[in-house]
Amino acid sequence: MTRIALQSLRKEYAGQVAIPDLSLEIGDGEFFTLLGPSGCGKTTLLRMIAGFNSIEGGTISFDGTVINDRPPAERNIGMVFQNYALFPQMTAAKNVGFGLQTRRIPRAEADARIARALESVRMAHLGDRLPGQMSGGQQQRVALARALVIEPAVLLMDEPLSNLDAKLRVEMRETIRQVQHEAGITTVYVTHDQEEAMAVSDRIAVMNLGVVQQVGTPAEIYRRPANRFVAEFIGKTNLLERDLRWQDGRATVEMGPGVSIDVTGLVDPATQGRVQVSVRPEAVSVAAEGVPAEVLDETFLGSHSQVRARLASGEMIEFLEFSQQSSSLKPGVQLRLAIETHQLTVFDPDSGASVARGASA
Numbered sequence: 001m002t003r004i005a006l007q008s009l010r011k012e013y014a015g016q017v018a019i020p021d022l023s024l025e026i027g028d029g030e031f032f033t034l035l036g037p038s039g040c041g042k043t044t045l046l047r048m049i050a051g052f053n054s055i056e057g058g059t060i061s062f063d064g065t066v067i068n069d070r071p072p073a074e075r076n077i078g079m080v081f082q083n084y085a086l087f088p089q090m091t092a093a094k095n096v097g098f099g100l101q102t103r104r105i106p107r108a109e110a111d112a113r114i115a116r117a118l119e120s121v122r123m124a125h126l127g128d129r130l131p132g133q134m135s136g137g138q139q140q141r142v143a144l145a146r147a148l149v150i151e152p153a154v155l156l157m158d159e160p161l162s163n164l165d166a167k168l169r170v171e172m173r174e175t176i177r178q179v180q181h182e183a184g185i186t187t188v189y190v191t192h193d194q195e196e197a198m199a200v201s202d203r204i205a206v207m208n209l210g211v212v213q214q215v216g217t218p219a220e221i222y223r224r225p226a227n228r229f230v231a232e233f234i235g236k237t238n239l240l241e242r243d244l245r246w247q248d249g250r251a252t253v254e255m256g257p258g259v260s261i262d263v264t265g266l267v268d269p270a271t272q273g274r275v276q277v278s279v280r281p282e283a284v285s286v287a288a289e290g291v292p293a294e295v296l297d298e299t300f301l302g303s304h305s306q307v308r309a310r311l312a313s314g315e316m317i318e319f320l321e322f323s324q325q326s327s328s329l330k331p332g333v334q335l336r337l338a339i340e341t342h343q344l345t346v347f348d349p350d351s352g353a354s355v356a357r358g359a360s361a
Ligand SMILES: Nc1ncnc2c1ncn2[C@@H]1O[C@H](COP(=O)(O)OP(=O)(O)OP(=O)(O)O)[C@@H](O)[C@H]1O
Pocket: 013, 014, 018, 036, 037, 038, 039, 040, 041, 042, 043, 044, 045, 192
């Protein structure tokens, strides 16, 4: 078990800043995910933790000890990459055992550990297969077993599922979560897939341009995004331009003709005027009363439909319809939309920072 502390980390590539000043704390046994768009610095940061990248400023500590100058081999780290990186001429078992050979673990103990590691990823029956005789998912299981068998202090995974098809990705992320949980190893996981991040993580750091935008549990990040970037990156959202007004000591936003909502938790009590309101699609539903809208189109997705409608303001709003009578939502149909106010987040239109949220009805 290992606690990781990153303090004021800076990374430059030939004078170009990739990570200006990054601080994070990752707890013992935590499943911690770095999430962000391509090029935001996820791999860069993971490689700094592993010791493969130079560090231009700040410190990395494991359990309070600064390890900046410790070579990768002495950091006791297990790594899993996107492209499995198995030795093609070695069986699954030999691949898993490779790290034990270099650590001079006695044969009998090594065999037992290899068997346990293969068992933990449900590959015990395929120990004799060569990588070329295994599916992508099976190869990635072996890669995970190989990372775990050395009993590392820290497990680092860089997009380990991105070469797998959608169904296998879901299956494998459950395996990864389960194996990590059983082993209790502090894990830093990298992905640009927000759904995957939500499914596996204890906490997530959302990154953009080398800067951490927010750190929190999946629910905190989804329900209380710190800024517009996080709201748009994590799941879908409708951003509506509105005015925040004060009435009888209450901050309100008019969502549509005659439909106002109260907002609460104002960061600056003097906030008023132009704001952006983030409305998640699942917070909107067809109702007898609410904001008037006209259906634009509907996409049937099996368990539900995704509907796009136009508001009186001319803005488009997207929502989900779970009822089986969704065939009544033909283009041109006029309807009213109820909005669950506690799911709303209000942003400053210029900085994009969260300034308030919808009050519970
Ligand atoms: N070896 C390198 N030399 C110069 N610049 C680099 C190098 N590696 C990464 N960069 C730059 O640093 C930034 C962060 O890259 P990084 O690979 O960490 O992104 P990432 O978040 O892992 O993206 P992806 O999701 O595409 O893997 C990018 O602007 C990238 O171009």
